[in-house]
Each structure stands twice: as C-alpha cells, then as structure tokens.
Amino acid sequence: MQLHAWIGPRGSGTAELSMHIPPLDTVGLKTTETGITAVHYICDTAGAAQLKWNRDDTDCRAIYVFDPATVTDKGIEILYVDPITRRSNPNGPAGFRPPFGWMNDPNGFCYHDGCFHLFYQFNPTSLAWDRMHWGHAVSKDLYTWTDLPVILFPDPAFPGDGGAFSGSSWPAEGAGLDLFFTHHRHGADEVEVQCRARTSDLVGIDAEPEVLIDARPADARERMDFRDPFITRGPDGRLYMVLAGRNRAEALLFLYRQAEDESWDYQGVLYSEPRFGGVAAECPVLLPFGDPQDAGTSWLLIFSLLGSRSKVKNRRNVTLALVGRFDGVQFTPDLERELDHGPHFYAFQACNSPEGIIGLGWVANWSELHAGKKLESGMTWPRQLALLDAPDGSRQLSVLPYRxxxxxxxxxxxxxxxxxxxxxxxxxxxxxxxxxxxxxxxxxxxxxxxxxxxxxxxxxxxxxxxxxxxxxxxxxxxxxxxxxxxxxxxxxxxxxxxxxxxxxxxxxxxxxxxxxxxxxxxxxxxxxxxxx
Missing domain, CATH: 2.60.120.200 (Jelly Rolls)
Structure with a gap:
C-alpha cells in the first residue's frame, strides 16, 4: 500500500500526519515547508490504519491510498478531501473531471497497450491554479475513467516554483511511457527547461526527471514562454519535439530533432503566427494523417494562443488547427480553421489511435478565470479529427464528437x-x-x-x-x-x-x-x- 497526502503547517511550525497500522509503530509524516506539500508513505503490512492530524497546527488538504499492483484496474481510494479542494462535480461517467482539486491542460494524452492515458495539469491543494502536478487517469472507452496516482510532482529543489507544466508522452524503450514536460522554475537563470521522466509501471516514475533542453534558442523572447514539448515521429523516422513560445512580434513554434545519442538538436522555427502580435503559443500538437514517412501524408498542426483577442469573433485565447506538409524542417499549411468557436475551449491535445486522431480540450478560458470567475473545469467530450474531401473538391478538417x-x-x-x-x-x-x-x-x-x-x-x-x-x-x-x-x-x-x-x-x-x-x-x- 502507498499513501499520498498534501499537508502544510498553520503558521511557522511543523505539520504532521500520523499513521498507525498495528502491530507497527506509529509513523509521523512531517513537513516544515511553507505552503502545502506532498508527503508519501509506503507500507507492506496489511490491516486497518488510523490517520490523525491536529487541525490547529496541520492543514491537511487531501489523502488517498493505492496498491501499485492493482491501481490501474481499481484506481486510488480517497480517504479525505478538505472542503477547500472538494469539487461538486468529481470524476464520473461522461466528460473527464479530476477527483478533487483544480485542473487545466490535458497532457501526455495517448493510446498505449489497449488503453487511453490522460495526464493533466493538476493542483490537488485547492480549486485554484497553483504549483502544478501531473494528474493521471486511464480509460478503455474514453467515457469511464479510472483515477490513478499523481505521477509528476513539483521539484522540492525549487520551493515556490510553478511545478511540472504541460507536455506529452511517447512509448518508452522496453515498457511504459516517457513523459516530456516543462519544469517552470521561479527565480532561475532559465525559467523554463524541458525534461523527461520515465514510468515503466505507468504508476510512478522510475527516477528523478532529467533535463533535456536547458536553454531556449535565440529566436525565443528572453526568459519567457518556452514550453509544452510535444513529441512526434518525423518523416525520416526520428523523433521530433515541438515547443511553443514567442518573440516580441509573433507567436512561435520551435522544432528540435533527436540525435542518435538521444540529445536534441535545434532545427529552427517550425511555424510562426504574426496576426495576434507577440502573444505566446502554447500546447502544440503535430500529428500525421497516416504514415509519417510517406511523402504524400498530410500533417495536423494545432496550437493555442495565450492572450490573443479576436474582436470580430468576440473571443479570447483562440486555438488554431492547420493541415499541411511537414518535411522535417518546416510546416507548410494548406488549410486552416479555428478548432472551436466557443468561449470555453483551450489547450487541445490529440493522439493517433486505432480509430484515427482523437483528442480533447480544457473547458475553460484564462481570461475569465483571471477576471475572478469560479469554474470547476473539466475536459471536453473526446473528438475525432478526420481529413475529408469537400463537395467542391477541396479538403476539409472535420471535428466531431467521439461515439x-x-x-x-x-x-x-x-x-x-x-x-x-x-x-x-x-x-x-x-x-x-x-x-x-x-x-x-x-x-x-x-x-x-x-x-x-x-x-x-x-x-x-x-x-x-x-x-x-x-x-x-x-x-x-x-x-x-x-x-x-x-x-x-x-x-x-x-x-x-x-x-x-x-x-x-x-x-x-x-x-x-x-x-x-x-x-x-x-x-x-x-x-x-x-x-x-
């Protein structure tokens, strides 16, 4: 059995969660860090457990337990959720919502070994954005989800940092998945660095994440907006990474290629979007409609534009979808559409699956949340994306709800x-x-x-x-x-x-x-x- 809990001191003292499983001695999980911090415990003894904390000196936000051997089938067992982080619409059938806490961007969405895995930006300590974790859920049908343990946590070496920001996943060598994400470090020389963590059992990571790219290219605006790595297989059979950001004039997508020694070489700007000024691109997706090594394959490019404003269309923070050609260096669009025309849609992420390209987005809008609106957000219904022939002979990107x-x-x-x-x-x-x-x-x-x-x-x-x-x-x-x-x-x-x-x-x-x-x-x- 393993336990994850989020606790913090009330004031400047020590927060403590004590646990007693007879015949073992009582174990105290303690932290003196300012704010709410995750504490973990592993126990090989079965039996009834008693958990205690003193509300006068310990602020406890959430506790769950799980058996690593069975959690992918049975999920986590939630023992306690504080009202501060309790949701009125926790996970259940239909569109995905987390079991408690705040969520935003979908991350690492993939089809792997017969299941869909959804990771997501997650704050388990309240219903507002804070230091980011990666939540995790799994589904075989895309409408009934099993909640799994948090898989990525903020780095304790950087207290007060933004945590594990958005990213993607890719099948690891041997078994499991490689998780690619941005570590956002407040106060560091390079605020956003790109990292990889491997999970062989799809429950926890094998070792501490490694930094893959520790500095942004000269094309990116200094010290800002260089994040959200998306991994795809390129036309030459090698892995490519798309990163999102900006300079002072336009939103930019940056392209990296994995070398034979698994280092990442900068290839240049994959695509630029100048129509909204120097706003930041976020959450890129680059996927082939078919065999990536076939020169005739069309490619799908999706990204959101943080801070964009469309006065004619009365919307903020639009998400664009383009279909075109990708030659391993640049993306050349043939058609473009807004992926959604509503006010509450952002950060769409998609993957290739046996049923084609499927994805989902975050049902929210940063502009309204920054204005103080409360929203227990979730994910859209999954959507299927297909490239069709229109009656006039042109090609059309069709986006429809999954069954x-x-x-x-x-x-x-x-x-x-x-x-x-x-x-x-x-x-x-x-x-x-x-x-x-x-x-x-x-x-x-x-x-x-x-x-x-x-x-x-x-x-x-x-x-x-x-x-x-x-x-x-x-x-x-x-x-x-x-x-x-x-x-x-x-x-x-x-x-x-x-x-x-x-x-x-x-x-x-x-x-x-x-x-x-x-x-x-x-x-x-x-x-x-x-x-x-």
Missing part, C-alpha cells in the same frame, strides 16, 4: 414553444434538423439548467444562469444539422459535417434529473438521454 455511449430513451420532438420533459441522464445528445427558410432557432433548456441558445446564420447567442448574454460568430449557414451534447457543466455544439463547434461552460454539475426543452421555428429535434 456517445450508454442506454436510454430517444425522443423525437417537433418544434414548439411548449417545454418537453427529458428523462434523467449522464449525457444528453440533441440532434436538430433546421430547414431552409427557418427563423433563427431558439432553444431553451429549463429545470436543472437555465440556458438559452439562439442560432442563426453566422451567429450563436447564448445566455446561461450565471453569465451575461453573449453573441459569437460561428460559420453556420442557417440550414442543416446540428448536434448538441450536454454533460456535467459543459455544452458542446457541433455542425453535423464537423465544420465547426462551440464549447460553453455552464453552472450545472452532475447528472441531469429534470430538464425541459423548447424549440421555436420549423426545426425537428431528436433527444437521446444517455445513462452510462
């Missing part, structure tokens, strides 16, 4: 202004067919959630219970099919062809038990209430 699981009734509803009651569900999937000449589609959801949507040509207007009314520019023609997913505080809207989507966070958590839907105009609606 919706579960059982439950499906209701076919003609448009009317009278609300229709919907059965309880983990996931609601609403399919709308909008005919030519239809007035703006007005859909109202009442009961557990208070939400209004008005969809018309080039416009999506929405109002949620705790948010002001807002209008977004979306590439909707006013005619055709639309799919709406509602799950645990997240509303995701998709064009049926996958040409656009819009993600909205709303103040609703948990399983829907009382939903009313009314739709105006001439639209036809089908509602599937899925319980997983």
């Amino acid at each position: 919706i699981p579960g059982d439950g009734p499906t209701l076919d509803i003609a448009a009317n202004d009278e609300p229709v009651a919907i059965p309880a569900a983990d996931i609601l999937e609403i399919k709308l067919s909008i005919p030519k000449g239809n007035d703006p589609l007005h859909m109202t959801l009442g009961g557990d959630i208070d939400l209004d949507l008005i969809l018309s040509e080039r416009s999506l207007i929405y109002r949620c219970a705790d948010m002001d009314q807002r209008e977004l520019d979306v590439p909707f023609t006013g005619v055709g099919g639309v799919r709406v997913l509602l799950h645990h505080g997240t509303l995701e809207i998709f064009d049926q062809a996958g040409e656009w989507s819009s993600t909205l966070a709303c103040a609703f958590y948990g399983k829907t038990s009382h939903i009313n839907i009314a739709v105006s105009g001439k639209a036809q609606m089908s509602v599937a209430a899925r319980s997983v």
Whole structure:
C-alpha cells in the first residue's frame, strides 16, 4: 500500500500526519515547508490504519491510498478531501473531471497497450491554479475513467516554483511511457527547461526527471514562454519535439530533432503566427494523417494562443488547427480553421489511435478565470479529427464528437414553444434538423439548467444562469444539422459535417434529473438521454 497526502503547517511550525497500522509503530509524516506539500508513505503490512492530524497546527488538504499492483484496474481510494479542494462535480461517467482539486491542460494524452492515458495539469491543494502536478487517469472507452496516482510532482529543489507544466508522452524503450514536460522554475537563470521522466509501471516514475533542453534558442523572447514539448515521429523516422513560445512580434513554434545519442538538436522555427502580435503559443500538437514517412501524408498542426483577442469573433485565447506538409524542417499549411468557436475551449491535445486522431480540450478560458470567475473545469467530450474531401473538391478538417455511449430513451420532438420533459441522464445528445427558410432557432433548456441558445446564420447567442448574454460568430449557414451534447457543466455544439463547434461552460454539475426543452421555428429535434 502507498499513501499520498498534501499537508502544510498553520503558521511557522511543523505539520504532521500520523499513521498507525498495528502491530507497527506509529509513523509521523512531517513537513516544515511553507505552503502545502506532498508527503508519501509506503507500507507492506496489511490491516486497518488510523490517520490523525491536529487541525490547529496541520492543514491537511487531501489523502488517498493505492496498491501499485492493482491501481490501474481499481484506481486510488480517497480517504479525505478538505472542503477547500472538494469539487461538486468529481470524476464520473461522461466528460473527464479530476477527483478533487483544480485542473487545466490535458497532457501526455495517448493510446498505449489497449488503453487511453490522460495526464493533466493538476493542483490537488485547492480549486485554484497553483504549483502544478501531473494528474493521471486511464480509460478503455474514453467515457469511464479510472483515477490513478499523481505521477509528476513539483521539484522540492525549487520551493515556490510553478511545478511540472504541460507536455506529452511517447512509448518508452522496453515498457511504459516517457513523459516530456516543462519544469517552470521561479527565480532561475532559465525559467523554463524541458525534461523527461520515465514510468515503466505507468504508476510512478522510475527516477528523478532529467533535463533535456536547458536553454531556449535565440529566436525565443528572453526568459519567457518556452514550453509544452510535444513529441512526434518525423518523416525520416526520428523523433521530433515541438515547443511553443514567442518573440516580441509573433507567436512561435520551435522544432528540435533527436540525435542518435538521444540529445536534441535545434532545427529552427517550425511555424510562426504574426496576426495576434507577440502573444505566446502554447500546447502544440503535430500529428500525421497516416504514415509519417510517406511523402504524400498530410500533417495536423494545432496550437493555442495565450492572450490573443479576436474582436470580430468576440473571443479570447483562440486555438488554431492547420493541415499541411511537414518535411522535417518546416510546416507548410494548406488549410486552416479555428478548432472551436466557443468561449470555453483551450489547450487541445490529440493522439493517433486505432480509430484515427482523437483528442480533447480544457473547458475553460484564462481570461475569465483571471477576471475572478469560479469554474470547476473539466475536459471536453473526446473528438475525432478526420481529413475529408469537400463537395467542391477541396479538403476539409472535420471535428466531431467521439461515439456517445450508454442506454436510454430517444425522443423525437417537433418544434414548439411548449417545454418537453427529458428523462434523467449522464449525457444528453440533441440532434436538430433546421430547414431552409427557418427563423433563427431558439432553444431553451429549463429545470436543472437555465440556458438559452439562439442560432442563426453566422451567429450563436447564448445566455446561461450565471453569465451575461453573449453573441459569437460561428460559420453556420442557417440550414442543416446540428448536434448538441450536454454533460456535467459543459455544452458542446457541433455542425453535423464537423465544420465547426462551440464549447460553453455552464453552472450545472452532475447528472441531469429534470430538464425541459423548447424549440421555436420549423426545426425537428431528436433527444437521446444517455445513462452510462
């Protein structure tokens, strides 16, 4: 059995968590570090354990235990979560949420040995951003997740640092995964360095992380924004690393190539984005649609732009997706689209799988969080990305929700202004067919959630219970099919062809038990209430 706990002293004294498993002596886990710190304990003796701490001198935020031999099947067992870090929407069926604490970017998302592994930026000590850990969960179907132990912790050699920032994973030689991430070190000469940690058992790391790249290239703005390594197999069969950052004029993606001695050689700027000024690129993705060593293969490049502002589209921090050619030196785009047109979508990460390219993003927006809005964020529903031939002969990047699981009734509803009651569900999937000449589609959801949507040509207007009314520019023609997913505080809207989507966070958590839907105009609606 292993135990992870997060404790800290109240004041300048010592925090202590004592544990007693008869017939062993009582063990005291102690720390004098300022703030909340992780403490670990390993025990080979089975039996009932008694945990104690004095609330007057010890601030305990969370405790869980696990058996390394069975945790990938059974998950962690949570023993205590303090109200400061307790969530009203902990992990369950449907879109992923952490068991407690704060989360943001998906990291290291991969398909490995028959399972999807999701790592993520995680603060287990409160519901706000702080020193970053890597949380970890595993799933075989992308909608039921097993919570595993935290796998990366802030470096104790740098107290007060930003911790283990975002990154990716790659199959390790032999067994397990290599985790590539940015270590953010406050006060160091080089604030952001790129590291690798190996996990053979997919539960803990084998040894202390090693620094791979300890200085940024001259192209990067000094001392700022050089992070989020993404690993991919290149056209020559070697591994490549894409890093994100900026200079004073534009967002930049930097390219490194692994040498035969496993060092990393800088290749230059892979791609630059000048339209938003010197904002930082973050969370890059570079994946092939097929064999990376085939010269005819198209490549997918995704990155988010921290601080970008689109006045026309009424959004901040946009995420771009491009399809083009990658020759091992530069990326040349053939087409571009915004990956999502909603206000709560960022840091999308994807991987190749037996079913093609699949990914998910963070349902939040830094601009609103910095403005003081509270949000128990989660991940989007997984999305499949495919390159299709459009009717006009061009190519189109299609983004659609991964298959919706579960059982439950499906209701076919003609448009009317009278609300229709919907059965309880983990996931609601609403399919709308909008005919030519239809007035703006007005859909109202009442009961557990208070939400209004008005969809018309080039416009999506929405109002949620705790948010002001807002209008977004979306590439909707006013005619055709639309799919709406509602799950645990997240509303995701998709064009049926996958040409656009819009993600909205709303103040609703948990399983829907009382939903009313009314739709105006001439639209036809089908509602599937899925319980997983």
